[in-house]
Amino acid sequence: MKINIFPSGEKLSKEQIVQYLTCDDDKEIAKLFEHAKNVRNSVCGNKIYSYGFVYFTTYCRNNCNFCYFRASNKIERYRKSKEEVLEISKALINDGVNLIDLTMGEDPEYHKEKFQSVLEIIDVIKGEYDTPVMISPGVIPNDIIDDFAAIKTDWYALYQETHNRELFSNMRIGQEYDERMDAKLYARDKGMLIEEGLLAGIGESPEDIADSLLVMGDIKASQMRVMSFIPQEGSPMENVKTPTRREELTIIALMRIMYPHVLIPASLDVDGISGLKDRINAGANLVTSIIPPKSGFMGVAHSTMDVDEGGRTIVEVKAILNDMGLELATKDEYKEYEKKLKEHQRGI
Numbered sequence: 001m002k003i004n005i006f007p008s009g010e011k012l013s014k015e016q017i018v019q020y021l022t023c024d025d026d027k028e029i030a031k032l033f034e035h036a037k038n039v040r041n042s043v044c045g046n047k048i049y050s051y052g053f054v055y056f057t058t059y060c061r062n063n064c065n066f067c068y069f070r071a072s073n074k075i076e077r078y079r080k081s082k083e084e085v086l087e088i089s090k091a092l093i094n095d096g097v098n099l100i101d102l103t104m105g106e107d108p109e110y111h112k113e114k115f116q117s118v119l120e121i122i123d124v125i126k127g128e129y130d131t132p133v134m135i136s137p138g139v140i141p142n143d144i145i146d147d148f149a150a151i152k153t154d155w156y157a158l159y160q161e162t163h164n165r166e167l168f169s170n171m172r173i174g175q176e177y178d179e180r181m182d183a184k185l186y187a188r189d190k191g192m193l194i195e196e197g198l199l200a201g202i203g204e205s206p207e208d209i210a211d212s213l214l215v216m217g218d219i220k221a222s223q224m225r226v227m228s229f230i231p232q233e234g235s236p237m238e239n240v241k242t243p244t245r246r247e248e249l250t251i252i253a254l255m256r257i258m259y260p261h262v263l264i265p266a267s268l269d270v271d272g273i274s275g276l277k278d279r280i281n282a283g284a285n286l287v288t289s290i291i292p293p294k295s296g297f298m299g300v301a302h303s304t305m306d307v308d309e310g311g312r313t314i315v316e317v318k319a320i321l322n323d324m325g326l327e328l329a330t331k332d333e334y335k336e337y338e339k340k341l342k343e344h345q346r347g348i
């Protein structure tokens with residue numbers, strides 16, 4: 001018997017999505033946000049989930065045009081030890097985050113050691129700390145995905161950023177669209193939840209965004225993220241302007257009404273803590289990129305914004321959400337939600 005645990009989403013056509021994305025009527029867009037918020041509340045009540053962000057190596061073999069950490073950029077980099085990663089993870093868990101997001105560049109050192117130290121870290125976080133884990137390691141071979149799946153790593157996050165193949169090759173220089181997509185689908189078929197993501201403001205058309213939204217549903221992504229492009233010093237796109245946030249917020253709202261069940265991040269990485277409220281009001285149900293101050297760990301799009309000032313902490317997030325009549329979910333509430341997502345992904 002099919003148990004419908006989440007409400008069905010609205011089946012929007014490509015044309016309808018494009019109409020929303022190009023709509024310049026503020027009242028219509030405000031109505032869309034209100035609708036998305038109501039859909040979110042019907043699924044999550046007044047709960048919002050939270051992830052701790054642990055970007056443990058900023059070395060990368062790739063040269064994505066939009067990224068500060070691309071291999072050719074002459075920047076200071078770090079590679080944190082297992083002890084440092086566990087220490088910050090524990091601190092984040094004690095603060096109350098629901099999951100640890102272990103993020104890395106495609107660091108050749110980890111490929112050489114077949115991710116053994118990452119597997120050991122996950123073992124501790126899942127076992128001793130009893131906390132779900134997301135890994136964002138870039139493209140990795142299937143046998144490594146098998147290893148992550150075998151120790152019940154909850155999530156594999158891997159973003160195409162665009163589903164326009166030409167734009168993809170202009171952004172992710174020298175990388176294969178299909179290789180990236182196939183790794184994600186392989187992880188999903190091994191039982192891991194997958195997160196797909198796109199960047200707004202990199203030269204995409206409304207039609208490209210519409211295609212992305214439809215693909216994200218087709219591949220059964222359980223978490224969908226959109227972030228506005230932020231120009232990065234020293235990168236080939238450093239002079240490209242960041243877009244207004246209308247596009248990102250409209251995409252969040254459309255994701256919510258099309259896919260009511262999914263986790264949609266309000267990332268603190270784009271506009272810091274000041275951007276939280278708008279994203280939640282557009283239908284997001286998850287706060288990501290929470291980083292303890294003065295930890296020596298960085299964000300991605302805004303590598304340092306609000307971090308050492310303490311603006312990306314659970315305390316700050318909680319205060320804003322409470323003001324909005326919302327509450328941070330407990331780890332057990334998150335686990336319950338994740339269980340439903342897994343059932344949904346398996347089609348139960």
Ligand code: SF4
Nearest residue numbers: 060062064067070105
């Ligand atoms: S986006 Fe990721 S894969 Fe691309 S250069 Fe940056 S860290 Fe490397």
